[in-house]
Amino acid sequence: MIRKLLVANRGEIARRVFATCRALGVATVAVHSDADADAPYVAEADEAVRLPGNTPVETYLRIGSILDAARRTGADAVHPGYGFLAEHAGFAAAVTDAGLTWVGPSAGAIAAMGDKLAAKGLLAGAGVPMLPTWTDGDEITDFPVLVKASAGGGGRGMRIVRDPADLPAAVDSARREAAAAFGDDTVFIERYVERGRHVEVQIFGDTAGTVVALGERDCSIQRRHQKIVEEAPAVLPDGVRERLHAAAVAAGRAVDYVGAGTVEFLLAPSGEFFFLEMNTRLQVEHPVTEAVTGLDLVRLQLLVAEGAALPVATTPPTDGHAIEVRLCAEDPTQGFRPATGTLHRFAVPGVVGGFAPTRGLRLDSGVCTGSTVGVHYDSMLAKLIAWAPTRAEAARALAGALARAELHGVATNRDLLVRVLRSAEFGSAQVDTGFLDAHAEVFAPLLPTDQLPVAALAAALAGAAARRADAPVLAGLPSGWRNVPAFPQVVRYATATGDEIEVRYRLDRSGGLTDWSTDPPASSTGSTVAASGSTSAGTTTAGTDATGPTTASEPGPVVELVAAAPDRVLLDVAGVRRVFRVHRAGSAVFVDGPDGAAELTELPRFPLPRVALAVGSLLAPLPGTVTRVHVGVGQRVAAGDLLLTLEAMKLEHPVLAPTDGVVADLPVPTGGQVETGAVLAVVNPEEAPR
Numbered sequence: 001m002i003r004k005l006l007v008a009n010r011g012e013i014a015r016r017v018f019a020t021c022r023a024l025g026v027a028t029v030a031v032h033s034d035a036d037a038d039a040p041y042v043a044e045a046d047e048a049v050r051l052p053g054n055t056p057v058e059t060y061l062r063i064g065s066i067l068d069a070a071r072r073t074g075a076d077a078v079h080p081g082y083g084f085l086a087e088h089a090g091f092a093a094a095v096t097d098a099g100l101t102w103v104g105p106s107a108g109a110i111a112a113m114g115d116k117l118a119a120k121g122l123l124a125g126a127g128v129p130m131l132p133t134w135t136d137g138d139e140i141t142d143f144p145v146l147v148k149a150s151a152g153g154g155g156r157g158m159r160i161v162r163d164p165a166d167l168p169a170a171v172d173s174a175r176r177e178a179a180a181a182f183g184d185d186t187v188f189i190e191r192y193v194e195r196g197r198h199v200e201v202q203i204f205g206d207t208a209g210t211v212v213a214l215g216e217r218d219c220s221i222q223r224r225h226q227k228i229v230e231e232a233p234a235v236l237p238d239g240v241r242e243r244l245h246a247a248a249v250a251a252g253r254a255v256d257y258v259g260a261g262t263v264e265f266l267l268a269p270s271g272e273f274f275f276l277e278m279n280t281r282l283q284v285e286h287p288v289t290e291a292v293t294g295l296d297l298v299r300l301q302l303l304v305a306e307g308a309a310l311p312v313a314t315t316p317p318t319d320g321h322a323i324e325v326r327l328c329a330e331d332p333t334q335g336f337r338p339a340t341g342t343l344h345r346f347a348v349p350g351v352v353g354g355f356a357p358t359r360g361l362r363l364d365s366g367v368c369t370g371s372t373v374g375v376h377y378d379s380m381l382a383k384l385i386a387w388a389p390t391r392a393e394a395a396r397a398l399a400g401a402l403a404r405a406e407l408h409g410v411a412t413n414r415d416l417l418v419r420v421l422r423s424a425e426f427g428s429a430q431v432d433t434g435f436l437d438a439h440a441e442v443f444a445p446l447l448p449t450d451q452l453p454v455a456a457l458a459a460a461l462a463g464a465a466a467r468r469a470d471a472p473v474l475a476g477l478p479s480g481w482r483n484v485p486a487f488p489q490v491v492r493y494a495t496a497t498g499d500e501i502e503v504r505y506r507l508d509r510s511g512g513l514t515d516w517s518t519d520p521p522a523s524s525t526g527s528t529v530a531a532s533g534s535t536s537a538g539t540t541t542a543g544t545d546a547t548g549p550t551t552a553s554e555p556g557p558v559v560e561l562v563a564a565a566p567d568r569v570l571l572d573v574a575g576v577r578r579v580f581r582v583h584r585a586g587s588a589v590f591v592d593g594p595d596g597a598a599e600l601t602e603l604p605r606f607p608l609p610r611v612a613l614a615v616g617s618l619l620a621p622l623p624g625t626v627t628r629v630h631v632g633v634g635q636r637v638a639a640g641d642l643l644l645t646l647e648a649m650k651l652e653h654p655v656l657a658p659t660d661g662v663v664a665d666l667p668v669p670t671g672g673q674v675e676t677g678a679v680l681a682v683v684n685p686e687e688a689p690r
Helices: 011-024 040-044 063-073 089-097 107-114 116-124 164-182 240-254 286-293 297-305 391-404 414-422 449-469
Strands: 004-007 027-032 047-050 077-079 145-149 159-161 187-191 197-205 211-218 229-232 259-267 273-279 321-328 345-347 361-365 380-388 406-408 489-494 500-507 513-519 559-565 568-573 576-585 588-593 596-602 617-619 624-629 642-648 651-656 661-665 679-685
Touching (some): 011 027, 011 040, 011 361, 011 380, 027 063, 047 063, 107 116, 107 273, 116 240, 145 164, 159 164, 164 651, 211 240, 229 286, 229 414, 240 273, 259 297, 286 297, 286 321, 286 380, 321 414, 361 391, 380 391, 391 414, 406 576, 406 596, 449 489, 449 500, 449 513, 449 559, 449 568, 449 596, 642 679
Parallel strands (some): 004 027, 004 077
Antiparallel strands (some): 145 159, 145 187, 197 259, 211 229, 259 273, 321 380, 345 406, 361 380, 489 500, 500 513, 568 576, 576 588, 588 596, 617 679, 661 679
């Protein structure tokens, strides 16, 4: 029997394993980097051991340090989670050689499936269907193709190539990313199937030789080849489910599989399917399988590791439908680059449980309010899972909870997820791996552009209410009220896109809103529009007050202030009452309304002068490491040329020349660490010929 379990991982998967351990009465041990010292999973463990450093190589990838932590705490078993060393055959062997119980498949099975090229050959012999595969680009006659890392997963080291001329660069880039992520730069090339679906089968094996399929999941909606929406069961053509399960079980039996594993397939529009890879670990998306089967997969892992037989010998029936989304720290205004910062608030309404099979809404999160999101690890913050009797109900419940969530301080992909779940195509199960490429409309923010001024007004009114509440004298007077209403109150904000919006408003002596407007007006090219307000005594036109015109702007909605508090503003907008929840953290103001969320930064009335940057300066979009510099000072470049590569949060970010010109400066060498806003390069633009 396992008495004390060490989880050789971090974040939400560590919390997930600890939850089952508590239910079973198993003591827990966490390991953590310096950056993770205050993470929720560390606080929830019975014991924790520091791994000095921050990068994965310094911490979570150090086999010796993890085994030492097990020895020092008396742990008798190790669970690898997913990622890091979870599919490292050497780690599995080292754990068992140390006399500890390894919660996972054998080192031999991991090694067999870890080399994807070798795995293809092995499983083809077991009758599992395969795609055409090449290791030499010169042998390829049919494009498009997909370059893949042999040693990894999670979308890293993958590149789609449609033009043969682009293949060498794609292979080089995939090699670099694979080496950085997995320590192995081996890549291979497969035929790329257009409009294919990514369908995977959850298998489980025990030491008695039983291998069972526990159902399948559809994970087709992906960005950068990384899954963002997963569901169970998959919506499949007649007869496909049984054949998928049989192929997955055959793959497991071919390597005497023990424990939890996933066999991934590509399903073509024709109904044919092909083996992609086998993940010899628990998957990120395992909660949807738990929801529809009622099985705790971590509990099964622990029981099988102790030598027990599986409680099921055949595929169990499923009940209802479950959908999971991966909520990631990514900035939609910057091409969904990984985002960093402090989570000033992290709250999702309607959650009934987490880290265990749950009917309803489940949240498996690695963060909480106050958590810091840094650059050392991947960008996933949490998984939100909805179970309901039908697929449509699950999608609606999940989208609604996401839309109402308060996610303050770090940019996320929340709006994208909500729009995907609410799209007609997703509702009719018309999904494939190219879904996001074919539906650009899902990238639009939830908050319509013309609703941002009302959100900014709510922010300004909440700020005024907060100042009056904190006032040492005459707190009952409306903020900024004067006997002679000559000038409005003015507040300026920066938006998430870097634009500015100026709110002007006036209150009467009873606290009512007499008029308001915003700038820029609707006719401008900015991201905001002008609007106007009213009291019950009558309306005003935007930009007009009792003293005459103040700005040229277009009429906006008629607004009446019903109530304003520091954290809640109730407005009557064109006859419809709307509640805006307002949360302030320093100069940042977060407004959650019925149409969506807005993040604003209140600008100082008298801004300090800023250091001028050289013309053509290219700034780091986030903290990271310069992994390669492709040009030299004095070199002439064309717009779009690759200047250097920045690595952050396990991804490569190319820095491209914004215009034709000459490289004037490269202040950061290869290997250099940079913070957000650091100058990476300076390109002097070429003057147009006269």
